[in-house]
Amino acid sequence: MPRLVLVPGFTQTASSWREVVTALGPSVDARAIDVPVAESFAATAAAVGEAGGRAVYCGYSMGGRLCLRLAIDRPDLVAGLVLVSSTAGIQDTSEQAARMASDEELAQFVEREGVDAFLERWLAQPLFAGVPPDAPGLSDRRQLSSAFVAHCLRQLGVGTMDPMWARLEDLHMPVGVVWGEADAKYQALGQLMARAVANSIPCEVRRSGHAIHLEQPHALASALETVLAYMRD
Numbered sequence: 001m002p003r004l005v006l007v008p009g010f011t012q013t014a015s016s017w018r019e020v021v022t023a024l025g026p027s028v029d030a031r032a033i034d035v036p037v038a039e040s041f042a043a044t045a046a047a048v049g050e051a052g053g054r055a056v057y058c059g060y061s062m063g064g065r066l067c068l069r070l071a072i073d074r075p076d077l078v079a080g081l082v083l084v085s086s087t088a089g090i091q092d093t094s095e096q097a098a099r100m101a102s103d104e105e106l107a108q109f110v111e112r113e114g115v116d117a118f119l120e121r122w123l124a125q126p127l128f129a130g131v132p133p134d135a136p137g138l139s140d141r142r143q144l145s146s147a148f149v150a151h152c153l154r155q156l157g158v159g160t161m162d163p164m165w166a167r168l169e170d171l172h173m174p175v176g177v178v179w180g181e182a183d184a185k186y187q188a189l190g191q192l193m194a195r196a197v198a199n200s201i202p203c204e205v206r207r208s209g210h211a212i213h214l215e216q217p218h219a220l221a222s223a224l225e226t227v228l229a230y231m232r233d
Contacts, residue, residue: 089163099159
């Protein structure tokens with residue numbers, strides 16, 4: 001069985017996966033990595049593959065989009081895929097342009113005001129209301145540089161990446177699609193992705209919002225074990 005590589009979301013580090021890795025236990029060779037720095041979304045996805053090698057890839061939100069890009073570009077490296085609270089992109093060009101403009105405003109904010117001020121603004125969104133104050137990795141975020149956060153907004157945002165909806169049918173590895181019960185937007189997106197993938201394993205995590213690995217790490221570990229068991233069969 002290939003190792004499990006865990007890729008964090010925007011403004012997160014590998015440490016955000018700590019409780020999920022603990023819940024999986026020693027029987028699963030799980031390794032969390034930081035998002036590498038590269039010049040574009042596709043190049044960053046490739047760098048994730050270079051860091052992880054052949055593996056089952058699980059990514060949360062931005063990390064999920066990077067893992068999806070890797071699975072499309074380098075299916076030889078992706079034995080299985082788990083997309084947590086993620087999407088295949090924005091298909092409407094006007095909506096995509098609006099998201100890019102919003103992310104550019106945020107990039108300028110973090111460059112001007114610093115990471116602490118940015119995180120206070122970012123984490124105040126209703127999307128993250130369910131994240132406990134002692135969730136793993138929250139303090140590590142404050143060690144990120146303004147330049148890195150701005151780079152992620154400009155190069156790795158959902159508005160910047162090419163939509164991948166038309167390529168979902170090309171995925172032939174098992175694909176777990178996970179969303180939180182209280183996360184209506186990503187529930188709808190997850191269901192759309194699951195219907196488009198031949199070997200999809202949809203999973204809803206109860207009593208969770210968007211940041212499932214922080215809100216319900218044990219439930220997410222169980223979902224990951226389901227996908228891994230599917231691969232063993």
